[in-house]
Amino acid sequence: MNMYRIFRAIEEIDPEVYERINTRREAMKEFAHVGKKLSLAALPLALGALLNKAYGQSNTSASVVDILNYALTLEYLEASFYSMGAAQGSALIPNSNDLTAIQKISADESAHVNFLKAVIPQLGGTPVNKPNFDFTANGTFPDVFSNYQTFLAVAQAFEDTGVRAYKGQAANVMSNSTVLQAALNIHSVEARHASKIRLMRRVNGFSNSVKPWITGNDTGGIGAVVQPVYAGEENTVQAGVQITGIGGLSISASAASEAFDEPLDMQSVLAIASQFIKS
C-alpha cells in the first residue's frame, strides 16, 4: 500500500483534510509511528483509524486494489485452513460425505485466491503475500486439526466472517463494476459454504440449535470466543423499517434477524482474522 499516494489523493479531493486531523506532518508522523508497530496486513486498520478520525467513518478511502488485497488475505486464511483440514483425511473428518464437502470448499477457496491474485495485477496492484497462520489462535483452538467439532466451529466462524467482510466492501467497489460483480459472486459462494458448514455441525450433533442461517447474534453453541463474528447480526431494523412483526404479520425477532445478514467493516474483520495470523 502506497500511503503517500493515498494521502495525495485525499488532499486533491479535500484540501482541508489535515485541519480535520492536525497537520499533514502530524498525520504522517502519527501514521508512521503506528505503521512501525504493525504488520502489513494490519495497515488498512491503521489507515481506517486515521480516516475515522478525519471523517468519522472508517475505510472510506481504501482503493479497489486495497480492498482486493484485503479479500485475498481472508481467502488465504480460508484456503490454508481447509487445505490443512482436508489433508488430515478421515483422521479429522470421519464421515466421507463431510470430507467431500470440505474438499469442495477447499477447492473454492483456492480458486478465490488464484482469481484475486490474477485480478489485482490487472488493476496495477501487487497481490499481498500469504501470511503465516496459526489456526489454534495462539492456543484458543489447540485441537483444531485433530478434533472435528473444533475444526467445524472454526470453519463456521471463518465462513460467516467472510460473508460479512465481502458484504461490507460491496459499496466501496461500486466504481468498478467488474470488480463489484466478482465480489458479489464470491460473496454468495461464501454464504453457501457457511450454510453447509452450519448444517454439518447440526447433523453431527455438535449443536442442537444451529441452523444454516444466523439467529440473532448467536454463535451456534461455539461460545464467547467467536462472539465478535456475530456482533450486530441481531439487528432487526433495515433502512429504518422494523422487520419484527412487519405488516402486522407474526415475524419474530429471531426470524427478522435471520432474514438479513449484516455487513462487517474492515477493522472488525481484521481484528478477528489477526488472531489467526502469526506474521
Add this chain to the structure above:
Amino acid sequence: MKHQDVPVLQDEPLMRKLPRRAFLRYAGLGSAGITALMLAASCHKDHNNSPAAEEVNLGSGDVGILNYAYALEQLEAAFYTQVVQTPYSGITDMELSFFTDIRDHEIAHREFFKAALSTHAIASLQFDFSSINFSSRSSVIATAKAFEDLGVSAYNGAGVYLQTPDYLTLAGKIVSVEARHAAYLRELVMTDTFVDTDVVDSNGLDLSRKPSEVLVIASTYIKTKINASGLPQ
C-alpha cells in the same frame, strides 16, 4: 486454475471519480435517510392499494431494481406459505422447522420491500403453482432449490445496476440469506451439491442472471404480467 478466464479490469480508484462534495457526503453518510432517498428516487403512480393487477410496471432506475426484487420475494413468500400450510408427506420435524424459517425470511423480505418502496411498490402479484405437487417431497424441494438458486443469481446480476450504495448493501444482506437457503435446499435434494458446477464456476464464482433471463424463468409461476422494460436488459 485457468487464468485466461479472468476478465480484464480497468483501474478506477474510487476517489478520482468523486468530486470533493460527493466524497465528503460519501464519507459521512450512514444508512440514515434511506427511506427518504427511496421516496425521492422516482415518481411512479401508486399501485400499492390494488390487491392484484393485470400488468405491473417495475419502473426504472433503482426503484425498478427494487421492484424486481420485490416481485421475486413475493413469489418465494407465496410458495413457502403454501409449503408450510400443506406440508409434503413424510416431512421431518427439522425440515418443517427450516421451511417455516425460510417462509418467514421471505415474508420479511417481501414486506420490507413493500414498506421501503412505499407508494412506488408494484401491486401484489398473482401466482400459478399448478405445476407443483405440494404433497410430494421431491416436487417441493426441487422447486424450492430452483427458486433459491434463481434468487441468488438474480440478486448477483442486479447488484451492479444499483446506483445507491445503501441499496447495494441491503441487497447484499438479502442475497447471502438466499444463498444460505439455496445451499440447504440443494443438500436436501442431494448431499454435497451445495456448490456444484451448475451454480459455481471454476473460479469459485456464483452464477449471475440478467433480469430478462430471471423473469422468463419466473414467469412460469407468475400470472400477473410484468413489464420490465425500464430495467437494464
